[in-house]
Amino acid sequence: MAPGGIGTVLERIHAAEAPDLADLEFVLRIADPVELSSLFHFADAVRHESVGDGVLLRGIVEFSNICRNTCRYCGLNRRNTRLERYRLTRDQILAAVRNIREAGIKTVVLQSGEEDNLDADWLTEVIAAIGRSVDAAVTLCVGERSREEYRAWKLAGADRYLLKIETSDPGLYRELHPGMSFENRTRCLEDLAALGYQTGSGNLVGLKGQTVESLAGDLRFFQRGRFDMISVSPFIPHSQTPLAGEPAGDLMMTLKMIALTRIVCPKAHIPASTAIGSLHGRDERPRALAAGANVIMPNFTPHLVRRLYDIYPGKTACDLSPEQRLAAVEQMAAAMGRWVDYARGDAL
Ligand code: 5AD
Secondary structure (H helix, E strand, O other): OOOOOHHHHHHHHOOOOOOHHHHHHHHHHHOOOHHHHHHHHHHHHHHHHHHEEEEEEEHHHHHHHHOOOOOOOOOOOOOOOOOOEEEEEEHHHHHHHHHHHOOOOEEEEEEEOOOOOOOHHHHHHHHHHHHHHHOOOEEEOOOOHHHHHHHHHHHHHOOOEEOOOEOHHHHHHEEEEOOOOOHHHHHHHHHHHHHHOOEEEEEEHHHHHHOOHHHHHHHHHHHHHOEEEEEEEEEEOOOOOOOOOOOOHHHHHHHHHOOOOOOOOOOOEEEHHHHHHHOOOOHHHHHHOOOOOEEEEEEEEEHHHHHHOOOOOOOOOOOOOOHHHHHHHHHHHHHOOOOOOOOOOOOO
């Protein structure tokens, strides 16, 4: 099993066409501080070489929290009857998009729950209206839809699509997503890539029943999928879900996953996710940026509804203005010898 020191194993993973599962599991199990620091340095060097030192920004608008699904970890699940549901109007979305553009950010992420009644034509029109009013890349994150809908949105001007696999372990996937199918999710990812979207996926770390073996499988899934964007974030328990009493995902395991994701997918855009910034009530995003991440996703959801996009607790805490938050990100990057890159940041 995994002969050689940590350096040899990391080199082998980096060079491999398809990294060895035993090697990935070996790295996911390391706990020695010196080995951990070798891992993060290695990933940081790959990040520097492959995507450079700029930190890219994506402005998020969470335009609806209505959801048909019952994902066992997510606060937006339809069984959560305590949550007041909302959908922004086209004009509210456009106002948020203008705020993003005025902040100098050139990627807009439109995110929502998976709405049964989402009117695909309405979203097509929103995408087109964004194209007419600002110069920015449009990323969609609205879940599993038909190929025809994906095509219409692409034609309307959408550039990118995020659809996390959450876990690549089909058995675990089934347990966590009642009524959903792993096959349909991978079908969606294939359709999106075939339609020419810059496609993103990703996982959650620390899910009940998740093993080191299944996390290694996630890394293989990322590498095989040749995704342009990959989001790795820790599970955070939400009181109005069946996983309410479970422990949160481990920060160190999340950082190891980010580092390995960078090493197996050198050119991918990898966010230091909001969940990492919320995990222990302390902003750990700098540690993700130091372990391979190169993207930050500031939230531009209007204040009136922001607390209702309640996927997991803690993410609503930020009451700073856009200017204050961007200044904080600038500072975060500068403190690490990095800089904020205001480019669109397309797939490489
Ligand atoms: N903790 C952390 N992330 C979560 N997500 C959903 N529920 C949780 C949770 N409890 C993430 C999923 C989804 C993204 C929009 O939010 O990965 O893809």
